[in-house]
Amino acid sequence: MLEGLNPQQRDAVTLPAEHALVLAGAGSGKTRVLTTRMAWLIQTGQVGPHGLLAVTFTNKAAREMLTRLSALLPINTRGMWVGTFHGLCNRLLRAHHREAQLPQAFQILDSADQLSAIKRMLKAAGIDDERFPARDVQRMINGAKEDGLRPGDLDVRDAHARRLADLYQRYQDQCEREGVVDFGELLLRAYELLQREAPIREHYQRRFQQILVDEFQDTNVLQYRWLMLLAGAHTPVFAVGDDDQSIYAFRGANVGNMADFEQRHAQGRVIRLEQNYRSHGHILDSANALIAHNTRRLGKNLWTDAGEGEPLRVVEQASDALEAQWLVDEIRALIREGRPAREIAILYRSNAQSRPIEHALFSARVPYRVYGGQRFFERLEIKHVLAYLRLIDNPDDDTSWMRVVNFPTRGIGARTLEQQADIAAQQNSSLAGAVAFVPGKAGAVLARFATLIRELAEAARTLDLPELIGHVVHHSGLEAHYRADREGQDRLENLQELVNAAAAFVAEEGFQGLPAGRVPAAAAAAEAASGPDAAFDMGAEPSPAVMSPLGAFLSHASLEAGDNQAQAGEDAVQLMTVHAAKGLEFDAVFITGLEEGLFPHENSLLDAGGLEEERRLMYVALTRARERLTLTLAQSRMLHGQTRYGMRSRFLDEIPEEHLKWITPRQRPAAAQPPWSGAFRRGLGGWQGEAGSSFAPRAARTQSSGVTVGDQCFRIGSGVRHGRFGEGTVVALSGSGAEAQARIEFRDAGTKTLALGVAKLEVL
Ligand code: ATP
Ligand code: MG
Numbered sequence: 001m002l003e004g005l006n007p008q009q010r011d012a013v014t015l016p017a018e019h020a021l022v023l024a025g026a027g028s029g030k031t032r033v034l035t036t037r038m039a040w041l042i043q044t045g046q047v048g049p050h051g052l053l054a055v056t057f058t059n060k061a062a063r064e065m066l067t068r069l070s071a072l073l074p075i076n077t078r079g080m081w082v083g084t085f086h087g088l089c090n091r092l093l094r095a096h097h098r099e100a101q102l103p104q105a106f107q108i109l110d111s112a113d114q115l116s117a118i119k120r121m122l123k124a125a126g127i128d129d130e131r132f133p134a135r136d137v138q139r140m141i142n143g144a145k146e147d148g149l150r151p152g153d154l155d156v157r158d159a160h161a162r163r164l165a166d167l168y169q170r171y172q173d174q175c176e177r178e179g180v181v182d183f184g185e186l187l188l189r190a191y192e193l194l195q196r197e198a199p200i201r202e203h204y205q206r207r208f209q210q211i212l213v214d215e216f217q218d219t220n221v222l223q224y225r226w227l228m229l230l231a232g233a234h235t236p237v238f239a240v241g242d243d244d245q246s247i248y249a250f251r252g253a254n255v256g257n258m259a260d261f262e263q264r265h266a267q268g269r270v271i272r273l274e275q276n277y278r279s280h281g282h283i284l285d286s287a288n289a290l291i292a293h294n295t296r297r298l299g300k301n302l303w304t305d306a307g308e309g310e311p312l313r314v315v316e317q318a319s320d321a322l323e324a325q326w327l328v329d330e331i332r333a334l335i336r337e338g339r340p341a342r343e344i345a346i347l348y349r350s351n352a353q354s355r356p357i358e359h360a361l362f363s364a365r366v367p368y369r370v371y372g373g374q375r376f377f378e379r380l381e382i383k384h385v386l387a388y389l390r391l392i393d394n395p396d397d398d399t400s401w402m403r404v405v406n407f408p409t410r411g412i413g414a415r416t417l418e419q420q421a422d423i424a425a426q427q428n429s430s431l432a433g434a435v436a437f438v439p440g441k442a443g444a445v446l447a448r449f450a451t452l453i454r455e456l457a458e459a460a461r462t463l464d465l466p467e468l469i470g471h472v473v474h475h476s477g478l479e480a481h482y483r484a485d486r487e488g489q490d491r492l493e494n495l496q497e498l499v500n501a502a503a504a505f506v507a508e509e510g511f512q513g514l515p516a517g518r519v520p521a522a523a524a525a526a527e528a529a530s531g532p533d534a535a536f537d538m539g540a541e542p543s544p545a546v547m548s549p550l551g552a553f554l555s556h557a558s559l560e561a562g563d564n565q566a567q568a569g570e571d572a573v574q575l576m577t578v579h580a581a582k583g584l585e586f587d588a589v590f591i592t593g594l595e596e597g598l599f600p601h602e603n604s605l606l607d608a609g610g611l612e613e614e615r616r617l618m619y620v621a622l623t624r625a626r627e628r629l630t631l632t633l634a635q636s637r638m639l640h641g642q643t644r645y646g647m648r649s650r651f652l653d654e655i656p657e658e659h660l661k662w663i664t665p666r667q668r669p670a671a672a673q674p675p676w677s678g679a680f681r682r683g684l685g686g687w688q689g690e691a692g693s694s695f696a697p698r699a700a701r702t703q704s705s706g707v708t709v710g711d712q713c714f715r716i717g718s719g720v721r722h723g724r725f726g727e728g729t730v731v732a733l734s735g736s737g738a739e740a741q742a743r744i745e746f747r748d749a750g751t752k753t754l755a756l757g758v759a760k761l762e763v764l
Helices: 007-013 030-041 061-074 085-095 110-124 134-144 159-178 183-196 199-206 221-231 256-266 281-291 320-338 351-365 380-391 397-405 414-426 429-435 440-459 464-476 476-483 490-510 522-538 548-558 609-624 675-681 698-702
Strands: 020-024 054-056 081-083 107-109 178-180 210-215 236-241 270-273 312-319 346-347 368-370 573-577 587-590 626-641 642-645 661-663 707-709 713-714 719-722 726-734 741-746 752-757 762-764
Touching: 007 030, 007 199, 007 270, 020 030, 020 256, 020 762, 030 061, 030 236, 054 085, 054 726, 081 085, 085 183, 085 221, 085 548, 107 110, 107 548, 110 134, 110 159, 110 178, 110 397, 134 178, 134 183, 134 221, 134 719, 159 178, 159 397, 159 642, 178 183, 183 199, 183 221, 183 320, 210 221, 221 256, 236 256, 256 312, 270 522, 281 312, 281 609, 281 626, 312 320, 312 476, 320 587, 346 351, 351 368, 351 626, 380 397, 380 440, 380 476, 380 490, 380 548, 380 573, 380 698, 397 429, 397 573, 414 429, 414 476, 429 440, 464 476, 464 490, 464 548, 490 548, 522 548, 522 719, 587 609, 626 752, 642 726, 713 762, 719 741
Parallel strands: 020 236, 020 270, 054 081, 054 210, 107 178, 210 236, 312 626, 312 661, 346 573, 346 587, 368 573, 587 626
Antiparallel strands: 626 642, 707 713, 719 726, 719 762, 726 741, 741 752
């Protein structure tokens, strides 16, 4: 087991049972060390498989860890506590839902569900959407939860802060009423549960004799506290991480946890790994050179003896469509050479970028698989079916009620729903609870819907999960609705995929033949026998199987939404955001959209911390590749209905030229670019967009990145003079003809966006 590890890795694997930190760069074997340590601990008899708790960042990583583990040791990994923070907390709360004051069938809101729940709350509270935009309220609530704060813990200095705390409270009340929890709540509840209930806490502290954490740099304050609480006084925590790969600060991740852990717990037991086993020299040196531009680093060295390999290739295309086409041609060539498609990854900064790439791959019939993004379980038609399923499981789930009460249309109008919501608010009940009190015809229509849900719930007592889903699709009217829809065919196919996904899930979890709504007999009996508060005191706490197949599937859909089951197993090109690629590796990687404002993202450019996080993200992207790395960019891009003309990403300039090979001619910055123009490249995003409707035809746009007005041609980088503002540089362009605009960075007058047809500008 220890063979093939280098001495530092071996030291890490065989450390005595104390807190320890492995701090090392990308591809140095952190995850491998962590997995090997799990196997080693088991094999040397220091702990049984069930005495381990291991946390990883994605479900994919958790599965991979279990696969690697069973390759090292012939053990049954089923039922082991290996998963994401959310997955493990969910499991804890299901097992102890009573103590956590949750209904057994509590539903999990993803962030889109959460946003609509917040909008509903704001509306019920009569809150002005202008003053308290739902997204801001959502960010505030999630931020508070990540810091472990309840409404009463907030600092309410002024009226505004008091109001926000009040909204947070109202949202919580609504969630309680509906029996739903959001992602942040999963963690906070689980934390509070352990903190409050000493017997439960002590049980798990005894049970887990070793805790291991991968990607430690991305834990937030609450996750860290949860871990240390679970560890208690005796359980050692083995954490591995890389500060240069901390990419979730925007979601509350706190690199400070590493420093704190090192100082307070690991006290000097820090192991560094310096040899990279993943990437060839050019790739590794590029990544090292790039990250050296960051100032806030703990500092590490990484070297490889894998040889130089090929330089990074850089490709610039006129448009995103051409970029996608180029990618597809290239990938087909790689596949023809015999490279497995799954060893090829296309990475992008934002989900929205995947569309043209998917389109090109699809047209060329190259199999591909998208992680994240418009996830399978997030597609509209899937969410509709899931909403029906959730109502079967828990009719008080108002979010689901609102989603499908009038979908497909049943003639239930907005007024009826308002009336229903008012009644529900008055009697403090769920929407379902208010149906009986809605008078007249409206009441009758609502009652019919309530009856439909009851009938579906009845069906769940006999049908198994895949059958139930087929039944719901049919009886809800969704099937007829999509059949009548011209574009409904795709959606129907996706619904069929949902049935397939459910069948696979049932088989995997051992639920075959069980009615969807029934809790497996053994688990139910165990829980019944142990009584409400003895459940955890029987030596083994209730298994996650206290859930019915339906309940388990709904959790799975909320928590593991990342994978499109439909294409599992197929040898397919991997598409994902850079965030989703963390921890993974591929033979060939394409990083796309290397344009200012896109990567680095425009939102990050306002402060140095934001830019450093983007650079760490780029570091993660670069270090995913083993052999071949290609960087692509487009001069124009259609995004969110806007055409944007971006400059080359600064990250390309931060990689030493000796590692790059330009496949397409390197576009020089425009000759007219004045010497001070460097300023905007550091300080500002490089783009400007406008509504798509007023654009010149696509073909015309993509021929050049310039915009012609009269006899002058404006390009990005052009020097210009304005009568009042003086001299400046064009940093972004959009539109054409009368709609053409330029964003100009003036030397003295700051940045202005000017209509080219109106402003009197002279190209220098
Ligand atoms: P990241 O920071 O990206 O998560 P990591 O530090 O977790 O990377 P691993 O994924 O564990 O790195 O390892 C990177 C690659 O190097 C893997 O393919 C792994 O199998 C391989 N590897 C690790 N250690 C060794 C070794 N001693 N000999 C050969 N290959 C190794
Ligand atoms: Mg790793």
